[in-house]
Amino acid sequence: MATLRYGDSRAAIHIEDRALAHLKVVIATKLRRNESFTLSWKHPEVDGPGRSTIWIHPSIPLWFTFDEPEPPQLNGKWIEQLMHSVNSTGGIMLIDEVLEAPED
Template sequence: MGILHYGSAATPIHIDDRALAHLKVVVVSKLRRSESFTVSWQHPEDDGPGRSTIWVHPSIPVRFEFDEPVAPELNREWIEELAHSANALGGITLIAEHVGPVEDICDDEDDASAKK
């Protein structure tokens, strides 16, 4: 479990290492361009119900801390989804990674109609 340290907040934000690695790419890219945005997430089950949002601004220090010593292989599609949401009014909402292309998922009826 990685940690996002944001500003002078006393409470660190715990995020899965893999998700944090993807979020880091988008955050650094946006901050390089001096762009501000929000990041929202649901609280882990052991913290009780709820969600949080932070306003990410270039003047506020941010630090990414990872448990794993080796960076994971990154999923370009997930990064693009996060980057796209960063540009929307709602900002980034941490979402689960999609595994495999959506086009490969279909039911038997779709297979039958595609063969006609």
Template sequence: MGTIYYGGSATPIHIEDRALAHLKVVITTKLRRGESFTLSWTHPEDQPRGRSTIWLHPSIALRFVFDEPEQPHLSREWMEELANSANTSGGITLAAEEVAGGEPADPQS
């Protein structure tokens, strides 16, 4: 389980390493371009019920920490899906299966 440390928040954001690796590419690309957007997720079962959203901005400190030393294989389709959602008014919304470690659901199925 990887972790995002964002700004001065004392609450780390835990996301499965594979999902976090994909998010890292999309987030750093957007922030490098000076673009701001939101990232939302449903709380995992071991946390109080609900969902959270953060506003990602280039001026706010951000750190990604991965449990696994090896980078997972990245899916270009998944990264494109995340990047496209970042460009919407709703921002990126991680689905439960993405946070838990599965591939995103195929919209064709």
């Protein structure tokens, strides 16, 4: 399970490694453009029901920590869907991976 730490908070946001690798691409793209946005996710089952949202701003430090030593191969379709989400008025919502349909 990967970890995202935001700002000076000691609280860790736990996100599956593969999902955080894809989120990192989208977040870095927006922050390079000096754009702020919200990031929302559903709580893992172990934390009980609920969801959280944080405001991501270029001036607030972020720290991505991954359990896996090697980065995964990225899914362009999933990144595309996350980018579409982050550019909406509701901000980015961590969604399940979008899988390519197998070709016949």
